[in-house]
Amino acid sequence: MACNVGETDRIIRLIIGLVIAGLGFYFKSWWGLLAIIPLLTAALGFCGLYVPFKISTVEKKKTE
Numbered sequence: 001m002a003c004n005v006g007e008t009d010r011i012i013r014l015i016i017g018l019v020i021a022g023l024g025f026y027f028k029s030w031w032g033l034l035a036i037i038p039l040l041t042a043a044l045g046f047c048g049l050y051v052p053f054k055i056s057t058v059e060k061k062k063t064e
Contacts, residue, residue, distance in 0.1 A: 003045040006057035013042035 005013070017039035024032010041047045050056065 001044075001046050003058055004050045004056040005041060005045045005047050006059060009057040010042045010045065013038040017042060 017035045017037075020038070021032050021035035024030070024035065
């Protein structure tokens with residue numbers, strides 16, 4: 001499992017996950033459990049949906 005989620009992508013996923021969890025808690029809805037997906041992908045740095053499309057938001061190292 002190679003890291004395919006970059007730093008900016010991780011921050012966005014973390015914020016989205018926290019917002020979804022907060023709304024689920026506020027409205028007392030089980031839909032808040034969907035926050036697990038963006039929070040988990042942010043924590044692991046891996047998104048399974050990126051693999052088939054060969055997407056990676058990780059910055060490439062520049063060599064001089």
